[in-house]
Every structure is written in C-alpha cells, then in structure tokens.
Amino acid sequence: xxxTPVAAEAEATPTVAPRAARPPRSIxxxxxxxxxxxxxxxxxxxxxxxxxxxxVARAPWDTIVRALTDAxxxxxxxxxxxxxxxxxxxxxxxxxxIAWTLARYDLPGRRLLDAIVDVPFALPTAVSGIxxxxxxxxxxxxxxxxxxxxxxxxxxRVGIAIALLFTGLPFVVRTVQPVIEDLPAEIEEAAxxxxxxxxxxxxxVILPSLMPSIVAGTTLAFARALGEYGSVVFIAGNMPxxxxxxxxxILSHLESYDYASAAVVALAMLVASAGLxxxxxxxxxxxxxxxxxxx
Amino acid sequence: MRARALPLLLSSALLITxxxxxGGGASDGQGTLTLLHVSNDPTRELYAEINPxxxxxxxxxxxxxxxxxxxxxxxxxxxxxxxxxxxxADVVSLALPFDVDAIAREGQHLLDPQWAARLPDHxxxxxxxxxxxxxxxxxxxxRDWNDLVRxxxxxxxxxxxxxxxxxxxxxxxxxxxxxxxYDGRTGDEAGTEMVRALYQRVPVLDSxxxxxxxxxxxxxxxxxxxxxxxxAHLLLAESPDAGLEIVIPSxxxxxxxxxxxIDRNVERHHTREVAEAYLRHLWSTEAQEIAARQHxxxxxxxxxARYAQSFPTMTLFTVEEVFxxxxxxxxxxxxxxALFDRIYQPGQGGT
Numbered sequence: 001x002x003x004t005p006v007a008a009e010a011e012a013t014p015t016v017a018p019r020a021a022r023p024p025r026s027i028x029x030x031x032x033x034x035x036x037x038x039x040x041x042x043x044x045x046x047x048x049x050x051x052x053x054x055x056v057a058r059a060p061w062d063t064i065v066r067a068l069t070d071a072x073x074x075x076x077x078x079x080x081x082x083x084x085x086x087x088x089x090x091x092x093x094x095x096x097x098i099a100w101t102l103a104r105y106d107l108p109g110r111r112l113l114d115a116i117v118d119v120p121f122a123l124p125t126a127v128s129g130i131x132x133x134x135x136x137x138x139x140x141x142x143x144x145x146x147x148x149x150x151x152x153x154x155x156x157r158v159g160i161a162i163a164l165l166f167t168g169l170p171f172v173v174r175t176v177q178p179v180i181e182d183l184p185a186e187i188e189e190a191a192x193x194x195x196x197x198x199x200x201x202x203x204x205v206i207l208p209s210l211m212p213s214i215v216a217g218t219t220l221a222f223a224r225a226l227g228e229y230g231s232v233v234f235i236a237g238n239m240p241x242x243x244x245x246x247x248x249x250i251l252s253h254l255e256s257y258d259y260a261s262a263a264v265v266a267l268a269m270l271v272a273s274a275g276l277x278x279x280x281x282x283x284x285x286x287x288x289x290x291x292x293x294x295x
Numbered sequence: 296m297r298a299r300a301l302p303l304l305l306s307s308a309l310l311i312t313x314x315x316x317x318g319g320g321a322s323d324g325q326g327t328l329t330l331l332h333v334s335n336d337p338t339r340e341l342y343a344e345i346n347p348x349x350x351x352x353x354x355x356x357x358x359x360x361x362x363x364x365x366x367x368x369x370x371x372x373x374x375x376x377x378x379x380x381x382x383x384a385d386v387v388s389l390a391l392p393f394d395v396d397a398i399a400r401e402g403q404h405l406l407d408p409q410w411a412a413r414l415p416d417h418x419x420x421x422x423x424x425x426x427x428x429x430x431x432x433x434x435x436x437x438r439d440w441n442d443l444v445r446x447x448x449x450x451x452x453x454x455x456x457x458x459x460x461x462x463x464x465x466x467x468x469x470x471x472x473x474x475x476x477y478d479g480r481t482g483d484e485a486g487t488e489m490v491r492a493l494y495q496r497v498p499v500l501d502s503x504x505x506x507x508x509x510x511x512x513x514x515x516x517x518x519x520x521x522x523x524x525x526x527a528h529l530l531l532a533e534s535p536d537a538g539l540e541i542v543i544p545s546x547x548x549x550x551x552x553x554x555x556x557i558d559r560n561v562e563r564h565h566t567r568e569v570a571e572a573y574l575r576h577l578w579s580t581e582a583q584e585i586a587a588r589q590h591x592x593x594x595x596x597x598x599x600a601r602y603a604q605s606f607p608t609m610t611l612f613t614v615e616e617v618f619x620x621x622x623x624x625x626x627x628x629x630x631x632x633a634l635f636d637r638i639y640q641p642g643q644g645g646t
Binding site (some may be wrong): 066067070071072076130134137138139140141154233234236237239240241248252253254255256257258261262 | 332397454490502506510516625629636
C-alpha cells in the first residue's frame with residue numbers, strides 16, 4: 001500500500017503549479033531527464049503495480065469474489081476510508097492554521113516549529129504508533145485526562161483517527177505553506193483599501209487562492225491514511241468488524257500464505273483511492289481554471 | 296570526461312555493493328564460513344548467546360576455522376514468506392511447524408517436505424507453552440483456563456490471524472475445553488464456545504506477542520495476558536515496576552518452535568555440513584543450558600533436571616494429538632472464513 005502516496009504525489013504535483021505554456025528550452029538536459037523519469041517511474045512504480053495486477057489476474061474468480069464480498073473486509077475497508085476522510089478533513093483546517101502561523105508570523109523558535117512539522121514524515125510509523133498509544137491509553141498522560149469523562153482515546157475509532165491525523169497533518173502544512181509565502185501582500189492591501197474587513201479579505205481573497213493547495217494537501221493526507229499501517233495498528237484495537245483497518249486485513253491474508261486474496265484487497269484499495277485522487281484532481285483543475293478566469 | 300565517468304563509477308559501486316549484500320552464506324577468501332539464520336522475533340536474546348558457543352565449538356573441531364552467523368528476526372509468517380520469496384537463508388527457526396511447512400510447500404524445492412524427521416524431537420530443540428500473566432495479587436483469582444471466561448475478566452492476546460504464538464494461545468483454550476468440557480458442553484461444541492467466550496473478552500487484538508505485552512504491562516489494559524512462557528518471564532524481568540505475576544494453568548498446549556536447514560540454499564552455498572552442525576549444536580548441553588536460563592524448556596534430561604524448579608510441571612497436549620496436525624488446525628480454525636473468523640461475524644454474538 002506504500003504505492004498510494006507515491007501515486008498521489010505524482011498526481012498532485014502538476015496541480016500545485018498550474019500548467020503554463022512550455023518555456024523555450026534554454027537549459028540543456030531534456031533527454032537525460034526524460035530518460036531518468038521514464039526509467040524510475042517504470043521500475044519503481046509501474047512494475048510493482050503490474051505485479052499486483054498480475055497476481056490478481058491469476059487468482060481464481062471465486063477467490064476474487066470471496067475476498068471482495070467478505071463482511072470483515074468490507075467493514076475494514078469502510079473503516080479505513082471513513083477514518084482517513086475524517087482525519088484528512090480535520091487535518092485541513094489545522095494544517096492551514098499551522099502553515100499560516102509559520103509563513104506569516106516571525107515567532108521566536110519559528111524554525112524549530114517548522115522542523116517539528118516534519119517529524120511525522122521522518123519518524124518510523126511504528127514508533128509514533130507506540131508513542132501515541134502509550135499517551136492515549138486510559139493510563140497514559142492524555143488518555144488519563146479523558147478517561148474520567150468516559151471518553152476513550154485509544155483502542156477505538158477515535159484512536160485510529162488520531163493516529164491518521166498525526167501522519168496526515170504535515171502533508172497539508174507542507175503543501176499550503178509555500179503558497180501562503182508566495183501570496184502577494186498587495187492583494188490584501190488592495191482588498192482592505194477597498195473597504196473589506198479582515199474576515200472578508202480572508203474568505204473572499206486569500207482562501208480562494210489557497211484552495212487548490214488545501215485540496216491537494218488534504219488529498220495527500222487522505223491517500224497516505226488509507227494505506228497507513230504502522231502508526232495505526234497499535235492504537236486501533238484491531239477488533240474484527242469494529243476497529244480492524246484494511247491494511248491489517250491484507251496482512252492477515254499474507255500471514256495465511258493467501259497471496260491472492262491479499263492482492264485482491266490491495267488492488268481494490270488502490271483502484272478506489274486512485275479513482276478518488278483523479279476525481280479530486282479534476283475538480284481541483286476546474287477550481288484553478290475558474291480562479292484564473294475570475295482573476 | 297570526468298563528468299561522464301562519475302555516474303559510471305557510482306553505478307558500478309552500487310552494483311558491487313549489491314552483489315556483496317546478496318551473497319548468502321558462503322566461505323570467503325580467509326576461509327570464514329557464513330551462515331544466514333532467519334528466525335522469528337522472540338529469539339533475539341537466545342541466539343545472541345548461543346551463536347558464539349557454536350562458533351568456538353566449530354573452530355575447536357575444524358582447525359580454527361571461523362564461522363560467522365548472521366541473524367534476521369521478524370514475525371514468523373513474514374520471515375517464512377521472505378525465505379519463500381528468495382531470502383537466502385541457510386537455516387530457519389520459526390514459531391510454528393506450519394510456517395516451515397509453508398517453505399517446503401510454496402518454495403520451489405527449497406526444503407525437503409520431510410524436514411521435521413531430520414533432527415531429534417521433531418526438529419524442535421526447545422519447547423515452550425502458553426501461560427498467564429496477571430496483576431499483582433491475582434485480583435481476579437485466575438488459576439486455570441476456565442477462570443478466564445468468568446465474570447468481567449478482560450483478556451489480552453494477539454490475533455491468531457497475524458501471530459504465530461497467538462495460534463498456540465487459541466489452540467490451548469480450545470484444547471482445554473475439548474478435554475474438560477465447557478459450560479455443560481463437550482467436544483468441538485465446548486471448544487467453539489470456549490474460544491468465542493474468550494475472544495469476546497479481548498478488548499485489544501494486537502498483531503503480535505510483543506504488542507500484547509505492551510498493551511498489558513505498559514498501557515495497563517486487561518486483567519490477564521496469555522503468552523509464551525519465556526515471553527512471560529521476559530516481561531516480568533523487563534517491567535519490574537508493573538506489578539505482574541505468572542500463573543501456570545493445570546495444563547496447556549505444547550509449543551514446539553522448529554528449526555531446519557534450507558536444502559537448496561545450503562547446496563548452493565556449500566554450507567550443508569556447517570548448517571547441520573549448527574542445528575545439532577542446539578541440542579548440546581551448552582545450548583540447552585542457555586535456552587533453559589532464557590525460559591525455553593530444554594530437551595536434555597540432565598539440563599531439565601537442573602532447571603526443574605524454573606519449569607513447573609504441567610500436562611502439555613500437542614497439536615497433533617488434539618487437532619490432527621497444523622494443516623488441519625489451520626484449515627479448521629485460522630484459514631479465511633474458518634472458525635476464528637466466524638466468531639466475529641455479525642449475528643453470531645461476535646460483536
């Protein structure tokens with residue numbers, strides 16, 4: 001499932017910088033760059049994906065049908081998609097706020113904060129999973145604050161969303177932050193000189209120009225969350241039909257040497273997330289075009 | 296010219312590194328023998344201690360020839376899959392015979408299907424069993440398997456779908472009910488109801504034994520942890536402040552983690568002789584002592600007698616006699632849609 005974020009990044013890149021007319025080739029090196037791009041994409045992305053498709057194509061029909069219609073698998077896929085969506089939607093406003101703070105305010109220790117944002121990228125996911133679980137368990141620092149209120153943060157769907165939020169947040173921050181930094185201050189000055197309130201300026205001027213990057217970041221966070229295993233598996237509880245995520249289903253097929261079923265579930269997840277990414281991309285392109293027309 | 300040479304240099308350096316890494320066991324110029332031993336997770340400490348004793352025994356008998364044993368640890372099923380997919384192991388030691396059988400079944404002529412008969416004790420140098428870990432003072436009064444499914448007791452155990460040790464836990468509970476009855480029932484009905492009642496009391500189904508230890512000891516979830524005997528002792532030693540006690544049930548399942556040399560790989564590396572000697576060394580007094588100190592039950596009668604007080608007597612039933620072997624146990628209990636999955640299907644009281 002690690003292929004999903006890769007596919008997502010490959011998909012999202014053109015949308016961050018809207019397509020412009022190709023500049024004249026003033027720098028040489030087009031041929032080698034294209035060769036490297038082609039080779040790397042084929043060897044690292046297309047060949048593994050092809051192997052996955054091949055594994056599914058070789059599987060008998062009843063295996064494919066059984067793997068796809070199994071109630072536990074459906075529950076797990078539903079949970080993965082749902083929890084990933086919730087985590088991505090929560091990550092969006094939080095990420096924008098963090099990106100705004102980092103881009104616009106010259107706080108003491110800003111560079112440190114800036115570095116901390118990347119920690120979920122750098123940390124092995126199992127480490128963050130165990131740390132989050134220890135914190136959120138009823139005996140942990142954070143969990144102990146909520147336990148008296150009857151709220152449990154670990155070993156349920158809340159825990160899953162917390163873990164996915166943790167791994168997804170930097171995607172939003174890192175996609176939105178450079179756009180905020182590039183936002184010309186003149187636009188805001190013009191808006192306020194024309195009598196717009198700060199809220200109006202933000203909602204009608206700033207937010208629309210940030211929207212494509214927010215959508216891109218949120219989509220990346222979502223795609224990453226769908227395939228996330230290490231950080232979730234410790235905090236989830238892993239109870240079949242309730243807190244079992246799709247990657248764990250794939251793993252349990254593999255542990256029974258049932259490669260075919262594992263490949264079927266993996267491919268289904270991949271197709272679903274790729275379809276979703278394409279849809280979001282198309283919607284986003286329309287958003288960019290409309291923004292370009294409006295400007 | 297220099298600019299063009301650089302990528303060439305880099306790529307050839309990469310190739311050399313890769314080919315150096317991919318060599319499994321073999322002897323290099325100085326006559327040092329290398330063995331790659333692929334094992335499951337909990338044996339790290341065990342083989343770290345045993346391997347040097349083999350190296351010195353081999354050097355003594357073979358004119359000072361050096362043997363280097365490289366270890367690879369991971370989940371038992373994952374390690375077996377890696378060997379099937381081409382990890383160049385000379386020797387494997389895994390949690391269950393089922394995983395070694397998978398190498399014989401799925402790997403192309405990697406391993407003789409009769410591997411278990413090649414070494415004593417079904418190729419299993421030490422054995423173990425499943426015991427209980429409870430909170431200090433045993434507040435729930437848990438003494439035996441049927442106490443696990445009484446009252447509000449919460450049980451911590453990993454998922455048999457992803458953990459080898461967890462399959463022993465599951466089969467231990469099922470086998471106990473099969474032999475003693477459960478809730479006025481007998482036979483498979485008793486076993487089925489026992490495991491259903493047991494897994495309904497599991498609030499967190501970790502993917503492996505270490506995860507369950509963490510859930511129980513560090514995160515403070517549950518009243519009783521079901522785990523390997525050696526893992527239980529390790530947990531008590533590692534978390535002296537957690538206030539934990541080991542409870543030995545009246546009987547439990549015999550867990551026999553097996554070891555085997557991988558025929559096709561040792562042929563290619565010309566390491567069959569040293570691989571076999573290495574595995575036979577596991578039955579030596581020296582290795583058996585190390586295993587006993589690390590709470591694996593020794594096969595050697597003298598060592599067993601010396602460490603008798605660390606291994607309380609209990610009746611141990613085998614997967615063969617109670618479940619008709621691992622293949623059948625897997626098909627009936629752990630395969631897709633088998634009994635363990637049905638425990639959690641809606642409408643069967645599983646949720």
